[in-house]
Amino acid sequence: MNYTHTELWLIILALGVGTFVIRFSFLGILGDRQLPPWLLRHLRYTAVAILPAMVTPLILWPQATGGQMDPVRIAAAAAALGVGLWTKNAIWAIVAGMGSLWGLGWLLG
Template identity: 60%
Template sequence: MIDTTTFWTLTALLGVGTFLVRFSFLGFLGGRQLPDWFVLHLKYVGVGVLPAMVTPLVLWPAATGAKPIPPGSSRPSPPSSSPSGCRWRVRWWREWARFT
């Protein structure tokens, strides 16, 4: 277990670091007009955060308490991306869900 002094020192340092990162954008760029291409790219930040949060849950399910599928099991392979494979994708998803 981490001792109390180390915990609070680390918490304070992380708080100061977070403040400085946020201030670097808000304090220095807050009064300026941002380029249109930069504003356009900022719209995609939220879309990029969701996969960044979900990907570790998919790749390392043991971190969330789920049991990973052992190597060599008969887990079905993902379907192809052909337009006619919709029925196959539903079947694959149902088979895959049995292993989780």
């Protein structure tokens, strides 16, 4: 697709306004109000739900392999998941996944 400079800037402006409205709807309107306990309980799990949703496509269909499943990435994800469940520590899970990704990538080429 080819866009003119005017169309491109209008798209950028519309996306900027859209993201501002989405953020303002939560922070600006509800920012100084006390939220109900049931909503706060559900909001605690937002990061836990978003992170796997962002990482899973990178593991199952990585761009580096043309969208083909890669056993090294799956093994590294399994190592990170195992260490995370065992230690309950996100930093150690990341280190384990990163180390196994690099190590297995080096071993298996």
